[in-house]
Amino acid sequence: MTKLVLLHKADSIYEDEPDLVYDFPSIYLKAMNEAVGDWIVYYEPVKAGPRGYFAVAKIEQIIPKPKSAGRFLALISPGSFLAFDTFVPRLSNGTPFETSLIAPDGTPKKGGIVQQAVRRLSEADFARIVNIGLPPNLEQQEENRYSPSLPGFKEEMLTFERPVLERLTRRPYRDIAFRRSVREAYDNRCAMSGLKLKNGGGRPEVQAAHIRPVEEKGTDSVRNGLALSGTLHWMFDRGLVSIADDCETILVSHNKVPADVVQRLLRHNGKLLKPSNPLHAPHPENLRWHRENRFGQVVGDVPISWN
Incomplete structure (x- = not known):
C-alpha cells in the first residue's frame, strides 16, 4: 500500500x-x-x-x-x-x-x-x-474554545497526543471535527429555525446533525451535515421533519407534529437556511436518503407527547 x-x-x-x-x-x-x-x-x-x-x-x-x-x-x-x-x-x-x-x-x-x-x-x-x-489537540482546542483551562493548568498537560491514524479512525475525534466544520459552514445558526443562540460562555446552542447516519454509510462531509438546534436535531433524526427534493423546502410530518409547534420552531418561509458557501450545501442524495428512509417513520422514542 x-x-x-x-x-x-x-x-x-x-x-x-x-x-x-x-x-x-x-x-x-x-x-x-x-x-x-x-x-x-x-x-x-x-x-x-x-x-x-x-x-x-x-x-x-x-x-x-x-x-x-x-x-x-x-x-x-x-x-x-x-x-x-x-x-x-x-x-x-x-x-x-x-x-x-x-x-x-x-x-x-x-x-x-x-x-x-x-x-x-x-x-x-x-x-x-x-x-x-487535523491537529492532535483538536478536542482540547474545542473544549478550551468555550471553557478556558483553569489557571495553573497547562494545555500540554491536558492533551494526549494520539497517533495520526488512530485520530483519523477515532469516533470522538471525528465527531468534533465534523461538528466544527458544520457549525462554521452555517455560522452557528440553525438551518431550520434560523436562530443563532449562545450560552453565557459563548458556546453555540446549535448542533451538527448527520443527514445520513454514519452507521448507514453516511459520511463526515459537511455536505452530509445540517446545523440544527437540539430540538430540531431530535425531530430530524426521528423523521418528524425532512427536506423536499428542491433541497430547500422543509417537510413536516403534520399528522405527528402540531401546527403550533411548527410555527414556533421553523423559519416563517418554511425554507432551509443554506451555508454562504454553496460547496457546503447539503448534497441532494443525502437529503433523498433521509426522505426515503427516515421521514414519516418516527424513528426511536414513541409515542411522542407535545405537552
Missing part, C-alpha cells in the same frame, strides 16, 4: 465526490491500485482555489468507470472522509510539504510532477500535513 495526494477541483467536470468517489484516467491506475486500503490527501490546484490540502480519505476499491473507456473510479471507504479543520497551505516558509516537489536547490519544482493529478506521498509528509490540518 502507499499514500497519495489526489488533486480535486470543486468545479471538476469529472464525477468526483471527495467523500464517495474519485474519477481518474488509466495513466494513474498503477499508483491508485497501490493505494487501495490506504489513506490519501485531497489537494486543490493553485488555479482552482485557495484551499491547498483540504481533506483525507481512504480508498476501498478501484473499478472501471462504466461507459468510459480508459477511466476508472476509486471508491472511498465509508466513514473515512474527513475535511481538515484548517486548510494546509501549499508551501511552508516557501518550501513544499511534499518532499517530491522540492528541487535539489531547495526551491519548489515547476511543471512535471507538480501538475500530476495523482502523486505518491511519503509517510512522513502525510503525517506532517495531517498534523496541521
Whole structure:
C-alpha cells in the first residue's frame, strides 16, 4: 500500500465526490491500485482555489468507470472522509510539504510532477500535513474554545497526543471535527429555525446533525451535515421533519407534529437556511436518503407527547 495526494477541483467536470468517489484516467491506475486500503490527501490546484490540502480519505476499491473507456473510479471507504479543520497551505516558509516537489536547490519544482493529478506521498509528509490540518489537540482546542483551562493548568498537560491514524479512525475525534466544520459552514445558526443562540460562555446552542447516519454509510462531509438546534436535531433524526427534493423546502410530518409547534420552531418561509458557501450545501442524495428512509417513520422514542 502507499499514500497519495489526489488533486480535486470543486468545479471538476469529472464525477468526483471527495467523500464517495474519485474519477481518474488509466495513466494513474498503477499508483491508485497501490493505494487501495490506504489513506490519501485531497489537494486543490493553485488555479482552482485557495484551499491547498483540504481533506483525507481512504480508498476501498478501484473499478472501471462504466461507459468510459480508459477511466476508472476509486471508491472511498465509508466513514473515512474527513475535511481538515484548517486548510494546509501549499508551501511552508516557501518550501513544499511534499518532499517530491522540492528541487535539489531547495526551491519548489515547476511543471512535471507538480501538475500530476495523482502523486505518491511519503509517510512522513502525510503525517506532517495531517498534523496541521487535523491537529492532535483538536478536542482540547474545542473544549478550551468555550471553557478556558483553569489557571495553573497547562494545555500540554491536558492533551494526549494520539497517533495520526488512530485520530483519523477515532469516533470522538471525528465527531468534533465534523461538528466544527458544520457549525462554521452555517455560522452557528440553525438551518431550520434560523436562530443563532449562545450560552453565557459563548458556546453555540446549535448542533451538527448527520443527514445520513454514519452507521448507514453516511459520511463526515459537511455536505452530509445540517446545523440544527437540539430540538430540531431530535425531530430530524426521528423523521418528524425532512427536506423536499428542491433541497430547500422543509417537510413536516403534520399528522405527528402540531401546527403550533411548527410555527414556533421553523423559519416563517418554511425554507432551509443554506451555508454562504454553496460547496457546503447539503448534497441532494443525502437529503433523498433521509426522505426515503427516515421521514414519516418516527424513528426511536414513541409515542411522542407535545405537552
